Amino acid sequence: MKALIAAIVLTVLALVGSRRAFVSGKLPFAVQTLFTGAEFILIGLLLGSDFLNVIDDSTLELLRPFVCVILGWVGFLFGLQFDRQTVKNLPRGFVAMSAIEGAITFAAVLPVAWFLLMKTTNATSEVIAVAAVALAASAACTGLTALALVEKRGRPGSRPMMTLLRSTSSLDPAVGVIAAGVGLSLFAVHPFDAVSFPMTLQWLVISVCLGSVTAWIFVSLSLTRTSQAELTVYLLGIIALAGGVAFALHLSALFVSFVCGLVVANLTHVGSIRGRVMTIVAHGDRFLYLLLLVLAGAYWRLPDIRVVFAALVYVGIRLLGKVTGGYLSTRRLARHHAVPPLIGLGLVSQGGMGLAIIVELRYVVDQPLVEVVTSVAIMAIIINELLAPWLAIRTVGRTEESVT
Amino acid sequence: MIRRLITLSAAGVLVWLLLRIIEISPSAAPAESTFMLGFALLSAALLGEIVEHLRLPRITGYILAGILFGPFAANLLSSRVLEPLNALNDMAFAFIGLAAGAELKLGTLKGRWRSIVLLIVCTATVLMVGVGGFFFVTASWISFLGDLPPLQILAVAGMVGVIAAARSPSSAIAIIAETKADGPFTETILGVSVAMDIVVICLFAVATAFVGLAFAPEQGLNLVFALEVTGAIGVSIALGVLLGAVMGLYLKRKGPQVSLVIVGLCFLVYRLSEIAGHYLEQTHGLEIHLEPLLICAAAGFTIQNWSHQGPRLLGAMDRVALPVYVVFFTMAGARLDLGALATSWGIAVAIAGFRIVMIMLGTRLATSLAGDPAPFRRYCWLGFVTQAGLSLALISQIESRFPGWGADLATILVAVITINQLIGPAAFKMALEKVGEARAGPTPWKGTS
Numbered sequence: 001m002k003a004l005i006a007a008i009v010l011t012v013l014a015l016v017g018s019r020r021a022f023v024s025g026k027l028p029f030a031v032q033t034l035f036t037g038a039e040f041i042l043i044g045l046l047l048g049s050d051f052l053n054v055i056d057d058s059t060l061e062l063l064r065p066f067v068c069v070i071l072g073w074v075g076f077l078f079g080l081q082f083d084r085q086t087v088k089n090l091p092r093g094f095v096a097m098s099a100i101e102g103a104i105t106f107a108a109v110l111p112v113a114w115f116l117l118m119k120t121t122n123a124t125s126e127v128i129a130v131a132a133v134a135l136a137a138s139a140a141c142t143g144l145t146a147l148a149l150v151e152k153r154g155r156p157g158s159r160p161m162m163t164l165l166r167s168t169s170s171l172d173p174a175v176g177v178i179a180a181g182v183g184l185s186l187f188a189v190h191p192f193d194a195v196s197f198p199m200t201l202q203w204l205v206i207s208v209c210l211g212s213v214t215a216w217i218f219v220s221l222s223l224t225r226t227s228q229a230e231l232t233v234y235l236l237g238i239i240a241l242a243g244g245v246a247f248a249l250h251l252s253a254l255f256v257s258f259v260c261g262l263v264v265a266n267l268t269h270v271g272s273i274r275g276r277v278m279t280i281v282a283h284g285d286r287f288l289y290l291l292l293l294v295l296a297g298a299y300w301r302l303p304d305i306r307v308v309f310a311a312l313v314y315v316g317i318r319l320l321g322k323v324t325g326g327y328l329s330t331r332r333l334a335r336h337h338a339v340p341p342l343i344g345l346g347l348v349s350q351g352g353m354g355l356a357i358i359v360e361l362r363y364v365v366d367q368p369l370v371e372v373v374t375s376v377a378i379m380a381i382i383i384n385e386l387l388a389p390w391l392a393i394r395t396v397g398r399t400e401e402s403v404t
Numbered sequence: 405m406i407r408r409l410i411t412l413s414a415a416g417v418l419v420w421l422l423l424r425i426i427e428i429s430p431s432a433a434p435a436e437s438t439f440m441l442g443f444a445l446l447s448a449a450l451l452g453e454i455v456e457h458l459r460l461p462r463i464t465g466y467i468l469a470g471i472l473f474g475p476f477a478a479n480l481l482s483s484r485v486l487e488p489l490n491a492l493n494d495m496a497f498a499f500i501g502l503a504a505g506a507e508l509k510l511g512t513l514k515g516r517w518r519s520i521v522l523l524i525v526c527t528a529t530v531l532m533v534g535v536g537g538f539f540f541v542t543a544s545w546i547s548f549l550g551d552l553p554p555l556q557i558l559a560v561a562g563m564v565g566v567i568a569a570a571r572s573p574s575s576a577i578a579i580i581a582e583t584k585a586d587g588p589f590t591e592t593i594l595g596v597s598v599a600m601d602i603v604v605i606c607l608f609a610v611a612t613a614f615v616g617l618a619f620a621p622e623q624g625l626n627l628v629f630a631l632e633v634t635g636a637i638g639v640s641i642a643l644g645v646l647l648g649a650v651m652g653l654y655l656k657r658k659g660p661q662v663s664l665v666i667v668g669l670c671f672l673v674y675r676l677s678e679i680a681g682h683y684l685e686q687t688h689g690l691e692i693h694l695e696p697l698l699i700c701a702a703a704g705f706t707i708q709n710w711s712h713q714g715p716r717l718l719g720a721m722d723r724v725a726l727p728v729y730v731v732f733f734t735m736a737g738a739r740l741d742l743g744a745l746a747t748s749w750g751i752a753v754a755i756a757g758f759r760i761v762m763i764m765l766g767t768r769l770a771t772s773l774a775g776d777p778a779p780f781r782r783y784c785w786l787g788f789v790t791q792a793g794l795s796l797a798l799i800s801q802i803e804s805r806f807p808g809w810g811a812d813l814a815t816i817l818v819a820v821i822t823i824n825q826l827i828g829p830a831a832f833k834m835a836l837e838k839v840g841e842a843r844a845g846p847t848p849w850k851g852t853s
Contacts, residue, residue: 229727236445238442245419287661
């Protein structure tokens with residue numbers, strides 16, 4: 001019965017949300033910042049086992065195959081955006097800047113998370129390692145919701161700056177997805193045995209091969225004049241195959257599907273299959289994203305005060321990483337353009353990919369520590385989403401000042 | 405096509421290697437179901453395309469894929485793998501019901517009531533009497549019936565006759581969707597298939613009561629079950645009309661994500677029907693099993709005929725229909741009990757063959773009485789061969805209600821349904837092509853672009 005009610009509630013929320021969310025109309029900016037999607041995580045929390053218990057653990061267990069497909073879908077869509085032509089059309093150096101910013105954030109969060117988890121928990125070093133990598137990978141990701149709000153406000157700042165912020169937010173989740181792929185390769189198939197570099201490399205290569213092979217299968221099967229309905233069947237099939245195989249091997253479904261999407265985008269001609277696939281994948285995107293938010297909320301266990309503290313530390317370190325990453329990665333650009341030194345403050349929103357990485361960790365690594373880590377990360381994501389629009393508008397304002 | 409077959413083989417090798425290399429842990433079982441589903445979707449879609457070039461309907465390809473990868477061949481889609489995917493199957497079943505209802509347009513059916521009623525009455529009567537009689541006559545060759553007194557065999561034969569009258573609206577709607585068939589013949593066959601489900605459910609309830617009386621005369625004729633079934637049908641139709649009215653409003657207000665709402669709603673209807681059934685049985689001792697297919701068919705019919713949203717509903721369903729059909733019929737193929745067919749193929753082939761003859765007789769009689777045109781009279785029987793979901797559900801009722809001989813009878817009947825499921829879709833497609841109502845001809849052989 002609970003599974004049914006959960007399904008009803010989830011469907012209704014996702015549907016209502018897919019129409020209402022992120023459409024704040026003429027509300028004051030302060031109110032708009034409260035509705036950037038994080039509210040769905042809170043709804044999930046309310047429905048979860050700590051409150052109404054509508055989405056309990058057994059329901060979450062039942063939803064596993066669907067979550068696998070959702071994560072595969074998210075990864076595939078993300079990879080699909082990286083076709084040669086689109087990347088080529090980006091202003092020079094933006095890809096490298098995004099990668100550097102993401103990598104610096106990752107590098108800033110990883111050691112701190114690792115150290116704190118070592119000091120405060122009694123989990124095995126392998127579990128700590130994978131949890132720390134997932135936290136750092138999630139931290140590297142930036143979402144677009146805060147920037148969208150700023151743009152909606154009507155004074156989006158200088159166009160090149162918004163392009164820079166937008167492209168960084170769109171591209172840096174790749175660092176997170178790749179890091180998640182590496183992180184889960186540490187424990188593929190036989191989780192929590194001794195970790196070795198060759199084994200990790202081996203599973204990482206397997207992840208890449210898996211993504212590439214499934215992409216090749218998809219392209220080969222759909223290279224004929226297939227109808228949109230047939231293409232949907234092949235797409236669903238390949239996403240389920242790639243995501244399912246990744247999960248069965250304890251690999252990252254996000255990463256494998258990302259590679260699959262990336263290869264599909266670059267194996268096919270722009271405007272042919274890629275465009276049609278993009279239409280299909282993007283159609284269910286918002287609906288699935290909101291489902292992911294609600295599910296993440298259901299995973300969230302109400303924390304004790306230490307988890308709140310840990311979340312604040314995580315937010316702080318990530319902010320530091322973003323600011324440092326933003327500053328260092330834009331130095332070259334700053335020689336010719338007005339780039340504020342604190343541009344990283346415009347990149348605080350953690351977004352859907354950051355959340356997907358955490359949900360995936362929860363599914364793949366079934367350990368008590370992961371429950372705590374999930375709670376820390378989700379709480380931090382909510383804080384970041386609340387802070388992000390204010391910091392973004394401040395950053396854009398500074399740019400305007402520098403320009404004038 | 406060869407290139408695509410090689411590709412699919414590569415995917416098969418990938419899955420096979422995976423299963424060889426790793427031992428799927430219990431925690432990874434849902435992941436196993438997911439990738440097997442993915443592989444089955446790809447294979448079924450491709451097999452569907454291949455059989456289409458052999459002028460067979462695509463669902464035959466999907467069913468074949470299910471058989472090929474099911475427990476009796478490659479065993480990739482084992483019962484363990486299929487279990488976590490039951491929700492998908494349930495949803496698909498209800499979805500097909502909705503589509504069937506939405507395809508029935510009162511405007512077209514108006515002039516066809518006489519034909520429809522005659523087809524239902526004539527084929528049901530001829531099938532029940534004919535197939536039931538055939539079963540009664542051949543009972544002495546069926547080991548588990550050999551020792552029963554004639555009255556009991558007659559009662560069981562009556563029940564077999566009722567099951568023989570069952571059709572498969574799900575297969576019919578899939579073929580109609582594939583061939584984009586439209587016209588009086590198509591609507592008559594679909595209308596009869598849906599209505600026959602209701603008739604068969606009622607008749608089955610009565611037949612069960614008589615079998616109970618024949619086997620335990622001291623308990624008297626228990627018609628409570630028949631009343632419960634009739635009540636369930638009435639409630640199902642009423643709920644369906646209500647659901648249709650609500651959905652009509654949603655469509656009218658241009659609600660978002662209509663395709664996804666439909667899919668979610670179908671899942672909910674199935675689950676709610678199950679839960680309501682359990683609840684009524686446990687709390688009031690009533691065996692009122694709501695019929696999700698009927699609820700959805702009534703909802704679809706309501707939307708199509710009493711709101712102006714029929715085209716919007718069909719358009720939204722069309723966007724997600726193919727994946728739903730592929731999943732449903734692939735899983736149906738994987739669930740076909742080839743073991744049952746292997747153990748009782750002789751009697752099964754005989755019953756299936758005799759059933760077809762009876763369908764021909766019944767439809768001939770009905771169409772002649774109704775004065776239908778010649779092609780209609782000639783090819784009508786081809787639309788009623790397929791059997792699937794309802795028949796299997798009724799057989800499971802026999803198994804649970806009559807332990808002992810019920811299981812043996814179920815084996816034979818499942819074998820009969822397996823044969824009908826394999827030949828029926830092709831027969832119906834042929835009929836649609838012969839009467840000229842199939843709009844989508846065979847797709848030209850596709851070359852690489």
